[in-house]
Amino acid sequence: MATTISIADIANYEGQEVTLQGWLYNKTGKGKLQFLKVRDGTGIVQCVAFKKEMPEEAFEVARRIPQETSLLLTGMVRKDERAPGFPGGYEIGITQLDVIQEAEEYPIGHKEHGVEFLMENRHLWVRSPRQWAILRIRATVIRAVRDWLDDHGYLLVDTPILSSSAGENSTDLFEIDYFGQPAYLAQTGQLYNEANMAAFGKVYCFGPTFRAERSKTRRHLIEFWMVEPEMAFFSLEDLMDAEEAFVMYIIQQVLEKHRPELEMIGRDLGPLESIAAPFARISYDEAVERLNALAAETDDPERKSLLEIEWGTDFGSPHETAIAEMFDQPVFVYHYPTACKAFYMQPVEGRPEVCRSVDLLAPEGYGEITGGSERIFDLDLLQRRIQEIGIDPENYKWYLELRRFGGVPHAGFGMGIERTVAWICGLPHIRETIPYARMLTHLTP
RNA sequence: UCCUGGAUAGCUCAACGGCAGAGCAACCGGCUGUUAACCGGUAGGUUGCAGGUUCGAAUCCUGCUCCAGGAGCCA
Incomplete structure (x- = not known):
């Protein structure tokens, strides 16, 4: 039985057989070779499924499963400069792969999404x-x-x-x-x-x-x-x-x-x-002076009126930003x-x-x-x-x-x-x- | 509360008065080193809702709903 590891610690297990439990983050395939990016909460690691190196049915699973499927896999850790991930630089050659729950079609893909959609799916x-x-x-x-x-x-x-x-x-x-x-x-x-x-x-x-x-x-x-x-x-x-x-x-x-x-x-x-x-430490008095000085040398009338401030009023957001930018x-x-x-x-x-x-x-x-x-x-x-x-x-x-x-x-x-x-x-x-x-x-x- | 912009396929967008489309995702097939893979194919629609103008509306007009950004207020 291989040791169950966290992806964050993968560098400690080079050359060893390990077990990983996590979720399929992304997959790219090339026929008899499938690259599974798996995350476990501590990081992301690329796991390689090669048809000749694993049981036929496990390879078919690797080919089939969609994004965010939860899984349990075993394989050999090897160093590889090409391997993406977090921390990256290591990958796992899969020898066994079991699905815990095969995910349904996952709404959040690897392309851009709008704010409303992402917040609904927070x-x-x-x-x-x-x-x-x-x-x-x-x-x-x-x-x-x-x-x-x-x-x-x-x-x-x-x-x-x-x-x-x-x-x-x-x-x-x-x-x-x-x-x-x-x-x-x-x-x-x-x-x-x-x-x-x-x-x-x-x-x-x-x-x-x-x-x-x-x-x-x-x-x-x-x-x-x-x-x-x-x-x-x-x-x-x-x-x-x-x-x-x-x-x-x-x-x-x-x-x-x-x-x-x-x-x-x-x-x-x-x-x-x-x-x-x-x-830096400046007084409110100085801040007001600096803002009005800045407003005085600003040509754009809209920006000018945003920057101008009367002593005694609180800073608005444009004032704060302008002071911070100094x-x-x-x-x-x-x-x-x-x-x-x-x-x-x-x-x-x-x-x-x-x-x-x-x-x-x-x-x-x-x-x-x-x-x-x-x-x-x-x-x-x-x-x-x-x-x-x-x-x-x-x-x-x-x-x-x-x-x-x-x-x-x-x-x-x-x-x-x-x-x-x-x-x-x-x-x-x-x-x-x-x-x-x-x-x-x-x-x- | 006010100002501005927006809503079209599951997602991101195009079409701007004349046949509603693409990429991604899904599904089928191919591929031994992919990095948002690629290539071929299939399926996918009450164009936010209601009304109006028009021979014809996703497109123009009115109202509404929802969302985003900003102002005010604050951390």
Whole structure:
């Protein structure tokens, strides 16, 4: 009985007889010689069925079976430069072949398909090499996130997904029936993080978040995964230092572990490899100046009006892209107008119209991947802010109470996993960065 | 919610007022090194839905449905 192996480990079995269990990915034939590309979840290997080297009925099976048939095969591993696959360079000379389930006509062929069709068949699309590579990179991004935080003194403290009131504001929340009273799906774990940081110092939560926004762009999901670290005694500058190291680690891990996958999906590695700390840091004031300067020297009136910005308004997507394009590195933009940001952000000393907030914009037009700030820790100030923006203090009772029992300066940020993966993989659309994207028009599969 | 574009064979598309077609997939046959194999053959259609104009509509008009991209909002 031959050893059952994973394709990823095939190089260790050269010259040995092995068993493989997997699915037929593709087949090309030439009469008495059939090339079966088989995948097993860890990789793809070319298996060669040659009529003279195997039982007659097994060869007939090799000739007949369609794409995605599940199978069990045995054969000799040999090195061959011509053999395609992942990792490639090895192939298996089949001596025995058994079908587990012969597939019906498989909808996803090896030609191009439209977005609508692929999304309807997402449960099958995840098998395609490109999607397979992207989702493996996603898993590594998530692991790098967890490892870096765990290794730097942050404790994972989970925050609830169901809650009785809004996190930051009451719009774009999914409301559900919670035994007769309204409840909402979390759009952030941040308020709970602030309670947890006072217990554990440095904490983070990681999980799905929900935004009921009718957004229809390549950067938006209704359900997306966010990691949110929150740190006691952190200033805005500490926050930027941490984010910088954190993002660098994630990129290094992906480059180290997934070079073949990145090449497989056609990612230009140059811009990614050249990412290095320190990242640029500019103030909102400077960003507005730079945008208006750029608009001034732009001839195209349409683009000009997209770039022009009045101080005090938040950046639109064209602004973010334009700022990011001014740098080869990710760029921090800090001290946004207080009016544009959440109520709990700490105003700048002596200049309350701006706050101690910072967004990190990814290069190559990928926009905002993190957003964070120093939080208000003074009770009176926070109460005043709640009153100013007109939300019900009753909903923030426990949150306010954190400021009664040892309030300290603290800061935190949130990073969108899917946007980060989209940037690292160089993808045109965020829908490929999550196994089953929830979007305005996609709830199935 | 708004703006723009689209819907034709299982898939990707062509035909743009005059016989609805190709490639891939499927099926049959050939081929000992294929890389989206190739070669020959077969089958495959309520042209998104409803109405209108016309001798004649996939094509022009009206309404609707669905999809995509973008804006706003955000990570």
